[in-house]
Amino acid sequence: MIEYLYTNAWGAFIVLLMFQIPFLIVFFHIVNKKAFIESKPGKTRPEKYSYYRYSWIALVLVAFVVVNSASIKYMPTVVEANSASDPNVKNVDVTASSWAFQFSEREFNVGETVRFKAKSTDTVHSFALHHPDGNLLFTLMLVPGAGTESAVVHTFTVPGEYTVRCLEYCGIAHHAMKNTFTVM
Amino acid sequence: MSAAINIIDKVPFFGGMFQIESNELNPVNTWPSLMAMTSFIWFAIAAILGVSMPAIQFMELGSNWYYQNITLHGAAMAFPFAFQLMVAMSLHRAGACLGKRADDIFVSLFYVFMNLGALLLTVAVLLGFHVTYTVMFPLPLVGASMGQWSMGTLVLGFSGIALVLTSMIFIYPIKILKMSFFEKTDDTLQVAERTLKDPGMIGMIMGVLVLLVTGTPLMIVAGSLLLHLYGIFPAAWIGWAAEPVVFEFVFYIFAHNLMEAMAIMIIGAVYATLPLCTADGSRKLYSDKIAILALWILLVTSVTSFFHHFFTMYPALPSTFAYHGNIMSYATGVGGALTIFTILATIWKHGIIPTPALFLILGGFVMYILDGASAIVISNVAWNFKLHGTMWAGGHAMVVLIAISALWMGMLYYHYPLMTNRTIDDSTARSSIKYLFISYIGLFYTFIAAGAAGMPRRNGAWESDWYIYGVFMIIFGVMLIYAFVLYFLSLTRSKSLDY
Numbered sequence: 001m002i003e004y005l006y007t008n009a010w011g012a013f014i015v016l017l018m019f020q021i022p023f024l025i026v027f028f029h030i031v032n033k034k035a036f037i038e039s040k041p042g043k044t045r046p047e048k049y050s051y052y053r054y055s056w057i058a059l060v061l062v063a064f065v066v067v068n069s070a071s072i073k074y075m076p077t078v079v080e081a082n083s084a085s086d087p088n089v090k091n092v093d094v095t096a097s098s099w100a101f102q103f104s105e106r107e108f109n110v111g112e113t114v115r116f117k118a119k120s121t122d123t124v125h126s127f128a129l130h131h132p133d134g135n136l137l138f139t140l141m142l143v144p145g146a147g148t149e150s151a152v153v154h155t156f157t158v159p160g161e162y163t164v165r166c167l168e169y170c171g172i173a174h175h176a177m178k179n180t181f182t183v184m
Numbered sequence: 185m186s187a188a189i190n191i192i193d194k195v196p197f198f199g200g201m202f203q204i205e206s207n208e209l210n211p212v213n214t215w216p217s218l219m220a221m222t223s224f225i226w227f228a229i230a231a232i233l234g235v236s237m238p239a240i241q242f243m244e245l246g247s248n249w250y251y252q253n254i255t256l257h258g259a260a261m262a263f264p265f266a267f268q269l270m271v272a273m274s275l276h277r278a279g280a281c282l283g284k285r286a287d288d289i290f291v292s293l294f295y296v297f298m299n300l301g302a303l304l305l306t307v308a309v310l311l312g313f314h315v316t317y318t319v320m321f322p323l324p325l326v327g328a329s330m331g332q333w334s335m336g337t338l339v340l341g342f343s344g345i346a347l348v349l350t351s352m353i354f355i356y357p358i359k360i361l362k363m364s365f366f367e368k369t370d371d372t373l374q375v376a377e378r379t380l381k382d383p384g385m386i387g388m389i390m391g392v393l394v395l396l397v398t399g400t401p402l403m404i405v406a407g408s409l410l411l412h413l414y415g416i417f418p419a420a421w422i423g424w425a426a427e428p429v430v431f432e433f434v435f436y437i438f439a440h441n442l443m444e445a446m447a448i449m450i451i452g453a454v455y456a457t458l459p460l461c462t463a464d465g466s467r468k469l470y471s472d473k474i475a476i477l478a479l480w481i482l483l484v485t486s487v488t489s490f491f492h493h494f495f496t497m498y499p500a501l502p503s504t505f506a507y508h509g510n511i512m513s514y515a516t517g518v519g520g521a522l523t524i525f526t527i528l529a530t531i532w533k534h535g536i537i538p539t540p541a542l543f544l545i546l547g548g549f550v551m552y553i554l555d556g557a558s559a560i561v562i563s564n565v566a567w568n569f570k571l572h573g574t575m576w577a578g579g580h581a582m583v584v585l586i587a588i589s590a591l592w593m594g595m596l597y598y599h600y601p602l603m604t605n606r607t608i609d610d611s612t613a614r615s616s617i618k619y620l621f622i623s624y625i626g627l628f629y630t631f632i633a634a635g636a637a638g639m640p641r642r643n644g645a646w647e648s649d650w651y652i653y654g655v656f657m658i659i660f661g662v663m664l665i666y667a668f669v670l671y672f673l674s675l676t677r678s679k680s681l682d683y
Binding site for chain 1: 247248251314315316318320321322323326327330332427428429432463464466470474494495496497498499500503506507510511514517518521522524525528529531532533534535536537538543546550553554557558560561562564565566567569570571572573574576632633635636637638640641642643644645649
């Protein structure tokens with residue numbers, strides 16, 4: 001469950017709803033009550049406000065710490081750093097320029113772990129890899145002259161046709177800057 | 185009669201929203217009214233362009249139209265609409281609270297620079313300068329060198345952007361700082377006295393300082409490039425400014441904090457207005473201290489959270505900055521949480537009078553919090569790599585502008601009687617708020633879901649899987665336009681308070 005939340009963009013959608021729905025319920029309940037049902041001032045004691053205030057801030061802090069702590073092992077920055085000296089990781093260089101990608105290698109097998117190192121030669125591009133089901137696996141922002149390539153490590157678990165796209169607007173043929181490769 | 189009133193009187197329909205009589209409060213009313221009216225004209229253009237984008241895809245009119253309209257739509261929504269509306273209301277509020285004139289040379293310069301700049305950019309875009317409103321440098325130069333647009337349109341477009349940025353980064357902040365600290369008080373203009381200790385005033389001053397401080401480096405870099413394009417600076421002088429990394433960072437430090445500054449200002453304005461709508465007449469927030477603490481937390485955490493725009497550059501962006509940006513982005517949520525508590529505790533403790541103005545303000549606040557949650561989620565490093573560059577991010581930029589604008593439109597409802605000596609049409613206003621909120625919710629979740637499904641933003645050739653999101657964009661986009669038409673009608677149908 002936790003792995004799904006952090007390795008799939010719909011996981012972010014679920015967590016977003018977990019933040020938003022309680023807020024909406026409480027907010028509309030209080031506004032509705034005070035606007036239409038019982039508009040006179042509340043008689044809640046001052047210490048009750050303090051209790052709710054501290055409880056609310058504690059809840060927010062705990063939620064934020066838990067959400068971020070649990071995400072650490074799934075952060076692409078962490079995964080890439082941890083695999084820096086792994087000899088089993090295949091290195092693939094990607095060069096982006098308006099409006100095409102060039103790969104040093106483009107044949108991959110299921111189970112293979114690949115480090116994509118990407119750079120741009122002209123303007124800002126991105127190297128984004130879409131799963132055969134359409135979901136975005138990752139995107140790398142490529143700023144020319146950034147000093148080093150952007151990098152990410154990915155393990156292919158599903159065979160099929162993967163689509164590479166540029167997600168940073170790069171001119172009037174930006175939409176045509178895409179490519180595909182097959183994972184066997 | 186002031187020049188502002190003359191212009192308003194001559195504009196069909198939109199001018200009818202601000203029928204201002206000559207009286208002693210003209211110095212705080214006329215130019216803000218002209219700015220608000222002009223911002224609504226820009227919105228009308230931007231909204232039609234917004235709905236046109238999915239329509240262009242369905243009718244297969246070509247990507248060039250799409251990129252033209254997305255550039256015009258984004259630029260018009262962010263600058264001459266949302267920002268100009270904010271300036272209009274903040275100048276009126278500052279003038280009436282501090283007893284300072286809002287009709288001097290700074291105000292008229294702001295108006296001219298903002299709208300002339302937006303017009304120049306519009307002409308450049310219509311001539312082919314299709315860069316989108318975020319100006320991903322060095323795309324403007326690369327595009328000109330590749331023949332995507334001419335060098336002439338590049339110079340025209342950059343000149344327009346320079347005028348707009350000058351109005352936002354220098355003219356408006358300097359005017360607010362002058363009003364707050366230096367100009368003499370005119371008692372006849374001070375309708376609702378407030379001190380600089382008031383949370384509303386503090387939020388406004390924080391906001392303009394953020395614009396001035398984070399915008400000045402961008403003006404230096406962009407100004408150097410523009411002077412080179414004019415042939416004044418030789419290429420050897422501007423090599424440092426033409427570095428893509430330099431431009432990208434100064435641009436996003438400003439662009440990110442522009443949104444944060446607008447948010448801090450509007451939260452301050454909510455803190456100032458909500459107590460005026462309490463049922464017990466106490467005119468007090470639950471706690472001024474907690475309100476001010478929330479503003480400070482929002483200010484100090486938002487400044488460096490801009491790193492979340494660059495997480496996916498890793499390792500070109502060292503991971504330490506990514507983690508810092510991640511933590512600071514979530515820390516802004518603590519400021520947001522304190523704000524939520526202060527507002528709800530104020531409502532609970534003092535009760536509220538359910539006027540259209542207050543409902544639009546509270547509705548805008550709900551929109552702002554919903555959007556803020558989406559921004560915080562995407563600021564986690566793990567999720568950012570899966571959502572950056574998708575419709576999730578594009579939707580966040582769009583709906584935060586709608587949320588902030590809705591809040592200022594609620595403020596306009598509240599201040600309308602003072603500005604025009606007229607009262608809004610209540611039932612039309614309530615209908616407008618209802619449709620505005622429904623369309624916002626619809627657009628928000630459409631964009632967020634499209635992003636989660638991997639749909640790219642700013643892509644001129646949609647694939648068949650994405651069309652379903654386009655259908656919802658058109659439905660809720662048209663509803664949003666309808667809500668704004670009702671909003672405009674609630675002002676044109678206003679009645680004089682003299683009767």
